[in-house]
Each structure stands twice: as C-alpha cells, then as structure tokens.
Amino acid sequence: MAEPLLTVNSLYKHFGGIVATDNVNLAVEQGGIHAVIGPNGAGKTTLIAQLSGQLRPDSGEIEFAGHSIVDYSVARRAREGLARSFQITSVVMPLTLLENVMLAVQGTGGHSFRFWAPVKNDRAMRDAALASLAEVGLDDRAERIAGQVSHGEQRQLEVAMALAMKPRMLLLDEPMAGMGKEETARMIEILGGLRGDKTILLVEHDMDAVFSLADQLSVMVDGHVIATDTVAAIRDNDAVQKAYLGDSHA
DSSP, X not given: OOOEXXXXXXXXXXXXXXXXXXXXXXXXETTOEEEEEOOTTSSHHHXXXXXXXXXXXXXXXXXXXXXXXXXXXXXXHHHHTEEEHHHHOOOOTTSBHHHHHHXXXXXXXXXXXXXXXXXXXXXXXXXXXXXXXXXXXXXXXXXXXXXXXXXXXXXXXXXXXXXXXXOSEEEEEOTTTTOOHHHHHHHHHHHHHTBTTBEEEEEOSOHHHHHHHOSEEEEEXXXXXXXXXXXXXXXXXXXXXXXXXXXGGO
C-alpha cells in the first residue's frame, strides 16, 4: 500500500448550528485517485475548501507530504503542491487556450503580470503551456479563443491550467459537472491518465465516472465519513446503499 500524501484527522467545521464536517478522518494515498461521494449537503465541498485553505477548520489536523499545513494560506498550499482546480484556475474567456495556460505558468514562476505582453513571447513559458495542454489533449486547439470552445473543453482547460502549476496533488470538485456523455468519457480518460503521476482527490456526482476512476472511495453523509474502502466494497456496503447509492448500483 502506498504512503498517504494527504492525511486528515478529526476535522470539524461548524456554521452556526450546522455541522458541515464532523470528525472527518481521511488518508489519500500517493499516486492514487480517491473519490468522495455523498448527497447534496453532505459536506464534500466544505471539506475540499478546508483542504485547499479557503476555509479554516474549527479544529483538526491536515498533513500534506508529512507536515502540517492547517495554518497555511491557499497560496502557500499551492506552492507546496496542493492545487484546487477551480481556485487555481480561472478561465479568461477572451484569451486563447494557450494564453490561459501561460498565465498559470507565469503565476507559478512568480513573474509579474505587468510584463504579460513580452512574456507572451517567452519560448520556455510557451513550451511549458503547450505541454500542459497536450496532457489534456488540447494542444491542437491552443490558439482557439477560450470563450469559443465547448464547455467540456473549458473544463479540460481548467485541468491543464492546474497541471501547469506543477502540483503533487489535485483537488477536483465535480470536474464533470454539466458535461455530456462524450465529454465525460474524455475527462475520465484524461484523469485516468494522470494516475500514478498525480495524486487526485475527486468530488463527483457522476457515479459511472467515480466507479471508473477511483482507487479508494469515501462516502460522506451529514458531515461524517461513513465508509472508506475500494469501489467494490463500497458498492456492497448496506449502510452506503441506504444513505446514498440506492438500488441502481447495488
């Protein structure tokens, strides 16, 4: 069994009288794809927000690569190699796909955005951006305007921008949202191709995608993680069936 890259211990987050995460414990193995599922309001997005640094937990510990990051800012966690796709990436619709990824590369390198115009001609930065686009199959569309490509391609672009940050781990909150069947299949192929190279924590409602991708699966209900196991074991778990999956995936 691989060593965990991310470990969560006794994580609590309350919003007034609402308990969003309640004694959450989680271990995400290095190089694997760990999915988190659960009904709406289960606390999944709140968990991701705490892991990325957007929200501070009321109590509990978060360890990444063997040391505590619970006091780190979003930016410092990103520098450590922990990237939340929709936080790190913000598609600028009037720019090309290549220019969007170059912005992410530029941010990683600590360059000043005041010098964006000359940076656009930087060969090393351009090559790095093209390499990230190639990882998601968009290098042949690099010069297309982001606002003119499909929703699925925009989501692929977000992944490319996150990859340009050179993360060790990706936190992905519903990357298949709004996608059609073919676009979802393409995203599954892309994320599956990252297995072993990148560690991924995936929150996703598309159960076919989850079952296709996940090495480990955690189920959240009412802020609790009620089960963590392999996909096969989760599918056969009676408590999970009652809480979330239903008979269709029994």
